[in-house]
Amino acid sequence: MTATPELQTASAPSMPEPRFRISRYRRLAWIGSGLACLLSLIGLGLSWLNPQIHSPLKPGLDFTGGTQIQIERQCPIGSCSPIAGPDVQRRLAALALPEDGGDAAPNISSAAVQVLDQGQSMVLRLPALRPAQATAVIQDLNEAFGPLNQSGTAVDTIGPTLGAQLLQGSVISLVVSFAAIAAYITFRYDRIFALLALVALGHDVLITCGLFAWLGLLQGIEVDSLFAVSLITVAGYSVTDTVVVFDRIREQKTSLAGLPLTEQVDVAVNATLTRSLYTSLTTVLPLLGLIFFGGSSLFWFAIALTTGIVVGSWSSIGVAPTLLPLLARR
Amino acid sequence: MARQQGWLALILALAIAAGALLMSFPLQLGLDLRGGSQLTLQVLPAGAIKKVEKEQLEAVKDVLERRINGLGVAESTLQTVGDDQLVLQLPGEQDPSRAAKVLGTTALLEFRAQRAGTEREMQGLLRLKRQAEAVLNQRRARVTASVQGQPEPPKASFAAEDLAKALSGLGISVPEGATETEQLELLLDAVNSKVVALYEPAQLTGRDLTGAGRQQQQTGSGWDVTLSFNREGGEKFAALTQGIAGTERLLGIVLDGRSISEASVGPQFKAAGITGGAASITGNFTPDEARDLEVQLRGGSLPLPVKVVEQRSIGATLGAENVRTSLVAALSGLALVAVFMVVVYRLPGIVAVLALSLYALFNLALYALIPVTLTLPGIAGFILSVGMAVDANVLIFERVKEELREGNTLIRSIDTGFSLAFSSIIDGHVTGLISCAALFALGTGLVKGFAVTLAIGLLLSLFTALTCSRTLLRLLMSYPALRRSTYFLPAAQLPSSTAP
Numbered sequence: 001m002t003a004t005p006e007l008q009t010a011s012a013p014s015m016p017e018p019r020f021r022i023s024r025y026r027r028l029a030w031i032g033s034g035l036a037c038l039l040s041l042i043g044l045g046l047s048w049l050n051p052q053i054h055s056p057l058k059p060g061l062d063f064t065g066g067t068q069i070q071i072e073r074q075c076p077i078g079s080c081s082p083i084a085g086p087d088v089q090r091r092l093a094a095l096a097l098p099e100d101g102g103d104a105a106p107n108i109s110s111a112a113v114q115v116l117d118q119g120q121s122m123v124l125r126l127p128a129l130r131p132a133q134a135t136a137v138i139q140d141l142n143e144a145f146g147p148l149n150q151s152g153t154a155v156d157t158i159g160p161t162l163g164a165q166l167l168q169g170s171v172i173s174l175v176v177s178f179a180a181i182a183a184y185i186t187f188r189y190d191r192i193f194a195l196l197a198l199v200a201l202g203h204d205v206l207i208t209c210g211l212f213a214w215l216g217l218l219q220g221i222e223v224d225s226l227f228a229v230s231l232i233t234v235a236g237y238s239v240t241d242t243v244v245v246f247d248r249i250r251e252q253k254t255s256l257a258g259l260p261l262t263e264q265v266d267v268a269v270n271a272t273l274t275r276s277l278y279t280s281l282t283t284v285l286p287l288l289g290l291i292f293f294g295g296s297s298l299f300w301f302a303i304a305l306t307t308g309i310v311v312g313s314w315s316s317i318g319v320a321p322t323l324l325p326l327l328a329r330r
Numbered sequence: 331m332a333r334q335q336g337w338l339a340l341i342l343a344l345a346i347a348a349g350a351l352l353m354s355f356p357l358q359l360g361l362d363l364r365g366g367s368q369l370t371l372q373v374l375p376a377g378a379i380k381k382v383e384k385e386q387l388e389a390v391k392d393v394l395e396r397r398i399n400g401l402g403v404a405e406s407t408l409q410t411v412g413d414d415q416l417v418l419q420l421p422g423e424q425d426p427s428r429a430a431k432v433l434g435t436t437a438l439l440e441f442r443a444q445r446a447g448t449e450r451e452m453q454g455l456l457r458l459k460r461q462a463e464a465v466l467n468q469r470r471a472r473v474t475a476s477v478q479g480q481p482e483p484p485k486a487s488f489a490a491e492d493l494a495k496a497l498s499g500l501g502i503s504v505p506e507g508a509t510e511t512e513q514l515e516l517l518l519d520a521v522n523s524k525v526v527a528l529y530e531p532a533q534l535t536g537r538d539l540t541g542a543g544r545q546q547q548q549t550g551s552g553w554d555v556t557l558s559f560n561r562e563g564g565e566k567f568a569a570l571t572q573g574i575a576g577t578e579r580l581l582g583i584v585l586d587g588r589s590i591s592e593a594s595v596g597p598q599f600k601a602a603g604i605t606g607g608a609a610s611i612t613g614n615f616t617p618d619e620a621r622d623l624e625v626q627l628r629g630g631s632l633p634l635p636v637k638v639v640e641q642r643s644i645g646a647t648l649g650a651e652n653v654r655t656s657l658v659a660a661l662s663g664l665a666l667v668a669v670f671m672v673v674v675y676r677l678p679g680i681v682a683v684l685a686l687s688l689y690a691l692f693n694l695a696l697y698a699l700i701p702v703t704l705t706l707p708g709i710a711g712f713i714l715s716v717g718m719a720v721d722a723n724v725l726i727f728e729r730v731k732e733e734l735r736e737g738n739t740l741i742r743s744i745d746t747g748f749s750l751a752f753s754s755i756i757d758g759h760v761t762g763l764i765s766c767a768a769l770f771a772l773g774t775g776l777v778k779g780f781a782v783t784l785a786i787g788l789l790l791s792l793f794t795a796l797t798c799s800r801t802l803l804r805l806l807m808s809y810p811a812l813r814r815s816t817y818f819l820p821a822a823q824l825p826s827s828t829a830p
Contacts, residue, residue, distance in 0.1 A: 067641075070648075072647075096509070096512070130427075130430065130638060131369070131425075131426050131427040131429075131430035131431075131638060131641050132427040132430065132431060134427070134641065134643075135425050135427040149645070149647065150424065150645060151365060151424070151645035151646040151647040151648070152645045152647045152648055153424065153643070153644075153645045153648075154642075154643060154644040154645060154648050155367075155641060155642070155643040155644075156641070156642050156643075157638075157640060157641035157642070158639075158640055159372070159637070159638070159639035159640060161372070161639060162370065162372070162639040162640050173768045173769060173771055174768075176768050176771070177764060177765050177767075177768030177769070180764045180767070180768065181761050181764050181765070184760060184761060184764060185761075188757065225776060225777055226707060226776065226777075226780075228777075229707070229769055229777050229780055229781075232765045232768055232769055233714065233765055233769075233784070235765060236761045236762045236764065236765035237718075237761075237762070239761045240754075240757060240758035240761050240762065243754065243757045243758070243761075244725070244754045244757075244758075247753055247754050247757065251750075271732070274728055275724060275725060275728040278674065278724045278728070279720075279721040279724050279725065281670065282667055282670060282671070282717055282720040282721060282724055283714070283717030283718060283720075283721065284717070285663060285666040285667045285670060285717065286660075286663030286664065286666065286667060286713045286714065286716050286717045287663070287713070287714065287717065288662075288663065288666065289658075289659040289660065289661075289662040289663030289664075289666060289713065290656075290659045290663065290710060290713055292659075292662070293655055293658040293659040293662055294655055294656060294658075294659035294710075295651070295652060295655035295656070295659075297362075297652065297706055298656070298659075298706060298707075298710050301707075301710060302710070305714065
């Protein structure tokens with residue numbers, strides 16, 4: 001029924017020798033994380049200095065306001081010559097939009113045109129249009145490049161004031177959720193744990209933002225309200241991940257009281273290592289489904305979440321616990 | 331044991347109920363999944379009102395609802411959002427420009443008498459107006475004719491120097507490079523606002539209307555909009571027309587500050603004015619224009635102006651494509667997780683997959699029950715919550731493995747595993763729910779959809795991980811054949827002597 005006496009004595013000092021000692025690699029971990037944070041800051045800074053972006057992340061339609069029109073042609077493959085971007089721009093420049101509600105129609109000659117599917121569909125980015133004006137643009141394109149597949153058309157318009165509201169709302173909810181999570185952690189754990197959980201959170205959010213700053217600089221990827229959503233989700237997840245390790249340290253405080261704190265951390269990280277990796281993996285697996293099969297609308301959202309969760313898993317193993325002995329000494 | 335059977339019965343009953351619920355209440359799909367249009371309207375403060383209050387928002391909503399019903403779009407919904415916004419959803423409608431136009435105008439109808447002593451000025455303005463309208467109408471007819479391949483009617487024009495003189499006489503500066511049509515439209519706008527300035531303040535407004543209709547003109551191809559007034563309105567209209575009957579002064583019908591019709595009142599009405607409480611606006615409307623004006627007048631004027639600040643339209647094919655891709659994504663994600671769990675955790679892995687299937691079933695049933703309108707971000711929230719639901723199982727099973735490695739018996743390890751993992755699971759779920767609350771407060775429809783499904787998922791996963799997994803695992807453990815530690819852990823990791 002029970003283990004043999006030999007085994008009992010072997011495992012009696014309730015601390016088995018940890019197979020993996022995070023403290024041995026802590027310098028490496030710090031350098032890795034420090035470099036990643038530095039690169040992220042450089043990305044955010046470069047993006048800020050870039051005259052075309054002029055903000056740490058490239059804001060998308062949601063935040064700048066504007067109209068995005070997606071159209072799809074309806075013609076058998078190969079029977080229509082592909083659309084050329086400059087042709088579309090010339091066509092739009094010549095189009096007189098109907099005036100609406102007393103406001104002058106916006107100038108659409110500087111529309112950004114993105115041609116997709118070998119010239120069979122395209123995405124236009126325009127200043128914010130009224131519904132009647134958007135319809136006029138689609139009708140005009142239908143005459144020039146049609147017939148268009150009417151049920152394959154999508155129009156998204158965000159008014160400039162609404163864009164500013166959305167940006168403000170996103171920033172406020174980011175700040176509020178970080179503060180609420182910090183308050184909860186401080187309530188549940190002592191102050192050093194809470195501080196470190198927040199350091200890990202900042203680390204994860206910074207690196208996720210940094211990746212998108214670089215993507216914005218190099219690939220023109222924009223951030224939208226879904227990106228703000230992914231940051232908030234990552235923040236919640238990052239804290240959860242870190243807390244699992246801290247929960248273990250707290251639990252074994254009495255049984256390992258004689259050991260130095262660095263050892264205690266090693267034991268806790270070792271014991272929770274598989275869990276940390278597996279929980280991240282089980283969250284990333286469904287997200288992989290989204291990345292590979294979820295279509296374009298949710299692609300970058302899933303990328304942001306996956307990045308945040310992977311980095312969060314790393315920081316809960318390599319960053320937050322290894323910093324604990326440094327802070328607790330004082 | 332009895333308690334456990336109680337749980338099992340509860341879970342089975344819930345599963346059957348969820349299945350039945352899904353059969354009878356189909357899931358509601360958002361516009362991004364079924365195609366349609368969504369307009370967000372911002373109510374703007376105007377005049378004495380500096381901030382939009384709740385009652386005013388409701389008043390605007392009432393008027394807009396009547397207008398939408400008049401338009402006859404099936405299943406349209408209008409909801410207030412926040413303090414000063416309304417969201418209109420038009421399923422299946424891909425071109426919301428007409429709805430936007432009908433909803434966006436204030437439709438303040440006024441009947442105003444011309445001020446005495448302005449007859450000559452009015453005549454000049456109206457001559458300009460008729461001339462400009464004639465040219466514009468002809469031009470439109472030419473465009474229609476050329477599209478339909480009919481012979482073009484002769485080209486009418488406004489002599490360039492006359493037009494320039496008229497424009498400068500009204501004090502309008504013409505922007506560089508404006509076409510003749512644009513100049514004519516500018517001229518019309520200016521004339522219409524000048525005309526309005528020649529009227530006395532409104533004696534009668536659309537508030538006294540009881541009905542509106544439309545009819546085709548006896549002569550000509552245009553449409554008229556007919557009006558009927560209540561008693562008070564009828565009396566006011568009679569008094570108004572009596573006052574100007576037989577004079578050269580005109581009766582102006584002004585809609586949203588633009589003069590849409592100017593009528594003279596014949597001397598035969600000198601005695602009593604036009605009685606009977608009915609009138610018609612002869613504005614040479616197209617059938618659609620007449621119908622839209624009728625809808626607006628019936629619904630009453632908007633107490634405050636509104637502006638379209640957001641439009642999202644998506645075609646049905648794109649919606650169907652979104653449903654397909656997100657289904658594939660969700661199913662492949664679930665399959666990946668299931669394979670992972672069974673490979674890593676063996677018997678409890680199978681239990682976790684069962685619990686996960688129950689979790690998905692309960693989730694969908696709740697969406698149908700509440701009801702939650704599923705959107706693309708909502709599906710992403712669901713997919714992410716699947717990952718988090720599995721997390722709880724991972725935390726528990728890792729604990730169980732640890733206990734087994736330390737040489738504890740199987741049943742004891744399972745019990746300890748569940749109770750020790752509890753604290754971490756609660757922390758994870760609470761922080762997750764805090765994030766959801768912040769997201770929900772952020773407010774826009776897209777983000778809310780994500781927050782709602784993620785929050786439902788988190789709450790449910792507490793139930794499925796702690797109750798369903800546990801009950802199912804205990805049930806399996808009641809079969810002695812399954813009570814083997816190697817079903818939980820590779821033999822190599824077990825202490826040399828194992829529990830039965």
